[in-house]
Amino acid sequence: MTKCLDDGPNHVILDLSKIDFIDSSGLGVLVQLAKKAQTAKGSFQIVTNPRVTQTVKLVRLETFLSLQTGVDVAIENVPSK
Known part of the structure; x- marks a missing residue:
C-alpha cells in the first residue's frame, strides 16, 4: 500500500469489508497510510463492516480514517481534484 501511495493515484480506497478482525498493529498501519495520503494531498478511504x-x-x-460503508459510497466521496 505504501508503494501504491508513493507511485500510484492520489486517491485510494481500501476495502476491508470482508475481514473479521483488526488489531492495534493493523490500526497503526492504517493511520500511517492515511497520513501519507494527506501529505500527498490525496485521499485514503476505508470500506469497513460493522465489526x-x-x-x-x-x-x-x-x-x-475516513470510514465508508461501501465501495460505491467511497467512490462518490473521492475528491474531484
Missing part, C-alpha cells in the same frame, strides 16, 4: 468500524471507533479514529 471493523466498532474497533476503529473504540480508539476514536473513525473520522481520521
Whole structure:
C-alpha cells in the first residue's frame, strides 16, 4: 500500500469489508497510510463492516480514517481534484 501511495493515484480506497478482525498493529498501519495520503494531498478511504468500524471507533479514529460503508459510497466521496 505504501508503494501504491508513493507511485500510484492520489486517491485510494481500501476495502476491508470482508475481514473479521483488526488489531492495534493493523490500526497503526492504517493511520500511517492515511497520513501519507494527506501529505500527498490525496485521499485514503476505508470500506469497513460493522465489526471493523466498532474497533476503529473504540480508539476514536473513525473520522481520521475516513470510514465508508461501501465501495460505491467511497467512490462518490473521492475528491474531484
